[in-house]
Amino acid sequence: MATVSLRQVRKAFGAVEVVHGVDLEIADGEFVVLVGPSGCGKSTILRMVAGLEDVTAGEIAIDGVVVNERDPKDRDIAMVFQDYALYPHMSVAENMAFSLRYRGVSRPEIRRRVEAAAAILDIAHLLDRRPRELSGGQRQRVAMGRAIVRDPKVFLFDEPLSNLDAKLRVQMRTEIKRLRDRLRATTIYVTHDQVEAMTLADRIVVMQGGHIQQLGTPEEIYDAPATTFVAGFMGAPAMNLLPGTIANGAAVLPGGTAIPLPPESHGYEGEALVVGLRPERLIYLPQGAASDRPVIDAPAVVVEPLGSETLVTLDLAGEALHAKVPPRSVRRPGERVRLAIAPDSVHLFDRATGRRL
Secondary structure (H helix, E strand, O other), X not given: OOOEEEEEEEEEEOOEEEEEEEEXXXXXXXXXXEEOOOOOOHHHHHHHHHOOOOOXXXXXXXXXXXXXXXXXXXXXXXXXXXXXXXXXXXXXXXXXXXXXXXXXXXXXXXHHHHHHHHHHHOOHHHOOOOHHHOOHHHHHHHHHHHHHOOOOOEEEEEOOOOOOOHXXXXXXXXXXHHHHHHHOOEEEEEEOOHHHHHHHOOEEEEEEOOEEEEEEOHXXXXXXOOEHHHHHHOOOOOOEEEEEEEEOOEEEOOOOOEEEOOHXXXXXXXXXXXXXXXXXXXXXXXXXXXXXXXXXXXXXXXXEEOOOOEEEEEEEOOEEEEEEEOOOOOOOOOOEEEEEOOHHHOEEEEOOOOEEO
């Protein structure tokens, strides 16, 4: 186990800087997920921690020791890649044991570690097979087992589930969560999938354009996104981000719905802002039902039944508004839909900077 520290870490490819002065402290045994769109710098950071990319500026320390000049093999890390990176001519057991043999570990110790990791990952019955005889999920388990047997200070995962189909991703996400709870190892996990980030992380690092947009627990990221980017990226479906203004102590949405705001928001009177509303926090109202909360009344333009719920998109004076409503409550485009807004579920952002107010 170990701590990991990034201090003003920068990375440039030629004249193009892709990571801009990142500071990050990861505690011993912590599971931290780097999440963001393609090209945001998250995999580059992981590769710099692993020693697969040189650091242009700044320091990376593992367990308090700066490792900038150390080779990957001397950093005591283990990395799991998205493409498994298994040797096709070796059995599962041989793949898992390869790095231990390279390091001169004794045969009895290798056997003990391989069998223990195989038991944890439920692949003991696969040890004699070749990678071509395995499913995608089984191959990823083998890749994880190869990392576990090394007993490294730090585990690094580079989008390990991106090559799996939807059903396998859910299954493997559960397996990784069980593994995390069992090993409690220091782990850095990179993904573009915000569901993986929310379900796996102790803390989430949301990145955009080589900068950290927000660092916090899944609950902090979801409940209080720091910017419109974080608000729009974290959540499924994404948060609605609507132009609005503050007038008479209320946030006024397109179409005129006014949402009363607490007194501390009144200092922004007359300002243009962005109003954030999560689709799952909007409350469906049957036609004719009364409400003591602000109400949106608009036509549906898209209806997506999912069985347990229905996703609807409304036309709110030219702006798209997405909501989750009960199944079969809205059946076709053109129907009027009424949604109540709980004032404590409203998020306000500065329209010019995108920062949370």
